[in-house]
Amino acid sequence: MSEKNIILSVKDLEVKFKVRDRVLTAIRNVSLDFEEGKVVAIVGESGSGKSVFTKTFTGMLEVNGEVSNGEIWFEGENLLELKKDSDWEKIRGKKIATVFQDPMTSLNPVRTIGYQISEVIMKHQGKSKAEAKQEAIELMDKVGIKDPERRYDEYPFQYSGGMRQRIVIAIALACRPKILICDEPTTALDVTIQAQIIHLIKQLADEYKFTTIYITHDLGVVANVADYVAVMYAGQIIEYGTVEDIFYDSKHPYTWGLLSSLPQLGLKGEELFAIRGTPPSLFEEIKGDAFAPRSNYSLKIDFEQEPPIFNVSETHWAKTWLLDPRAPKIDPPSVIKTLHERMLDMTKKGGVYGDR
Amino acid sequence: MAIDNKEVLLEVKNLEVTFNNSRKNKGFRAVKNANFHIYKGETFGLVGESGSGKTTIGRSIMRLNPISDGEIWFNGKRIDGKISNEDKREVIRNIQMIFQDPAASLNERATIDYCVSEGLYNFHLYESEEDREAKVDAALKSVGLLPEHKSRYPHEFSGGQRQRVGIARAMIMEPKFIIADEPISALDVSIRAQVLNLMNKFKEERGLTYMFIAHDLSVVRYFADRIAVIHNGRIVEVAPTDELFKYPLHPYTLSLLQAVPMPDPKIEKAKELVIYDDSIRDFSGEKPILREVSDDHFVFANDRELKEYQEKLNEMKKD
Numbered sequence A: 001m002s003e004k005n006i007i008l009s010v011k012d013l014e015v016k017f018k019v020r021d022r023v024l025t026a027i028r029n030v031s032l033d034f035e036e037g038k039v040v041a042i043v044g045e046s047g048s049g050k051s052v053f054t055k056t057f058t059g060m061l062e063v064n065g066e067v068s069n070g071e072i073w074f075e076g077e078n079l080l081e082l083k084k085d086s087d088w089e090k091i092r093g094k095k096i097a098t099v100f101q102d103p104m105t106s107l108n109p110v111r112t113i114g115y116q117i118s119e120v121i122m123k124h125q126g127k128s129k130a131e132a133k134q135e136a137i138e139l140m141d142k143v144g145i146k147d148p149e150r151r152y153d154e155y156p157f158q159y160s161g162g163m164r165q166r167i168v169i170a171i172a173l174a175c176r177p178k179i180l181i182c183d184e185p186t187t188a189l190d191v192t193i194q195a196q197i198i199h200l201i202k203q204l205a206d207e208y209k210f211t212t213i214y215i216t217h218d219l220g221v222v223a224n225v226a227d228y229v230a231v232m233y234a235g236q237i238i239e240y241g242t243v244e245d246i247f248y249d250s251k252h253p254y255t256w257g258l259l260s261s262l263p264q265l266g267l268k269g270e271e272l273f274a275i276r277g278t279p280p281s282l283f284e285e286i287k288g289d290a291f292a293p294r295s296n297y298s299l300k301i302d303f304e305q306e307p308p309i310f311n312v313s314e315t316h317w318a319k320t321w322l323l324d325p326r327a328p329k330i331d332p333p334s335v336i337k338t339l340h341e342r343m344l345d346m347t348k349k350g351g352v353y354g355d356r
Numbered sequence B: 001m002a003i004d005n006k007e008v009l010l011e012v013k014n015l016e017v018t019f020n021n022s023r024k025n026k027g028f029r030a031v032k033n034a035n036f037h038i039y040k041g042e043t044f045g046l047v048g049e050s051g052s053g054k055t056t057i058g059r060s061i062m063r064l065n066p067i068s069d070g071e072i073w074f075n076g077k078r079i080d081g082k083i084s085n086e087d088k089r090e091v092i093r094n095i096q097m098i099f100q101d102p103a104a105s106l107n108e109r110a111t112i113d114y115c116v117s118e119g120l121y122n123f124h125l126y127e128s129e130e131d132r133e134a135k136v137d138a139a140l141k142s143v144g145l146l147p148e149h150k151s152r153y154p155h156e157f158s159g160g161q162r163q164r165v166g167i168a169r170a171m172i173m174e175p176k177f178i179i180a181d182e183p184i185s186a187l188d189v190s191i192r193a194q195v196l197n198l199m200n201k202f203k204e205e206r207g208l209t210y211m212f213i214a215h216d217l218s219v220v221r222y223f224a225d226r227i228a229v230i231h232n233g234r235i236v237e238v239a240p241t242d243e244l245f246k247y248p249l250h251p252y253t254l255s256l257l258q259a260v261p262m263p264d265p266k267i268e269k270a271k272e273l274v275i276y277d278d279s280i281r282d283f284s285g286e287k288p289i290l291r292e293v294s295d296d297h298f299v300f301a302n303d304r305e306l307k308e309y310q311e312k313l314n315e316m317k318k319d
Helices: A050-058 A113-125 A129-142 A161-173 A191-208 A219-225 A243-248 A253-260 A339-347 B054-061 B085-094 B112-123 B129-142 B147-151 B159-171 B189-206 B217-223 B241-246 B251-259 B265-270 B303-318
Strands: A006-019 A022-035 A039-043 A065-074 A096-099 A179-183 A211-216 A228-233 A236-242 B008-019 B028-039 B043-047 B069-074 B095-098 B177-181 B209-214 B226-231 B234-240 B289-294 B297-301
Touching (some): A022 A065, A022 A211, A039 A050, A050 A179, A191 A219, A211 A219, A219 A243, A219 B265, A243 B265, B008 B054, B008 B209, B028 B209, B028 B234, B054 B069, B054 B177, B095 B159, B112 B147, B129 B147, B159 B189, B226 B241
Parallel strands (some): A039 A211, A039 A228, A096 A179
Antiparallel strands (some): A006 A022, A006 A065, A228 A236, B008 B028, B226 B234
């Protein structure tokens, strides 16, 4: 990669959890560079390790988890060398902030909304109470809360789910972070509210110039927000590329499976493509390609040896033996190849999306 | 889409559901004057946001929520309000429900064997112990589980498998009608397709009728034959699926359709955000009701709005 501003660089990361005397490897040797100012979406099923991966950036792993290998470079510092909580506090929230899925649980129910925002401003920016209040009200206005002066003194229960998520975003932005991690920020919300929150985050990223890391399982949301997409499966990133690379020219059978099983792409009367089976247990050692047992395209070598990273283009790579020059040429499923046509056909009528 | 001489299986007339109703306060109207019917053998989608009353309608049909006004007819019989115990049993047996969260809807202290056969026990739908076992085995097999799973407990299964148990439990009663309340929302993307295919399989094999409750229009588009869109307890539009997606009329339907994120970056990135706002709409004229705009396409409108919708529809159908 040439001449790109890398804001955060992860190298050979491995994370293990101890669960009832057994060891679970949640992240298996992941390396990824995050480019400044871009939106990277991390997609995967539950248990694929997408949340764990980003939690290591802010030192927020659960107590039974530990980073057993790797480096995370941010502003010339390896974050994994930070040991004390007080060291982490200079990063967590301040430089790298997180918006979690459930706005119900990430706000304190017995404190006013205003207190919760200005608390952060006072702590991290060292401002006086009055100044903090002033700024909090401005922030509330920015995230689209109407009549912020009045709502400053209200409690979380007086806010709707979408409004609460706006407040959580305001709190995250209060320290002007360099990186905003959005961990399924809209999963608990209605679609119409989801559209508004996504729009808001994009708008704020433009204004505050932060880098966004989006964690989601919804490929529709990914298509909307992302510049780059990392697809995770069983603790590894198995494919990475620009959003166009992933949606129109994906190479890994798992990405094919994810895309073609989308109900949005299904045609009435046709059976939906379904990925067989369930993800592998991470307690056991995984041999070869973790997706091989569920894949329709697995080769013999997939069960024996882990595939390396094959570069498809400058921006696009995938971990699958299918890209090896010796592998048989396999065409991706037709659904993938005609994805754009299908979607166009589906959306052009009725003026919902206009003529395109 | 229109099938001739369609037989109506379920009919909901002027349904009203009010919570916290007492002499002192007027209560909260969760469902306002809902009217719709479901034909035999079709999948009827009911789509709306949380709090729109879609689950309440489902529960009222199941007799889990008392209704405050209106009528519900199933298979030619009225099933709301006071009915005989015999009829009640009939309703429970013929209408089954699949719930959203399979973890919460299965008894965690009971084996899968019991979870699946509970309905059989309640209705004595088996001749002998062997007969019951055979039925349970067959039900488990039909959803892709194995008979040896019977002795296990719900927590030993993954989310997708649990939802299969939920479906097996409903299917073993040989119902005519299934209310599926967000059956795939709690499942992982790669598992969703499996469960949808399974539900479609049963529909074809046994001629089942579904009411599919969802908040996500994209899933319903694939699955349902007709769709009703509900907003704030009010059904605002009912139409065959293709028609609704091609020619959405009510502004709320439009905003809902538009809000669904599509897995296509080119389309998605060019999309503009439309926010539905009740307060900026023109409500002049008399009170609106649900009326037919074109064949089988109903929209909540008054005279003036109906005219506008008709014009819009003609305009759209021109090209």
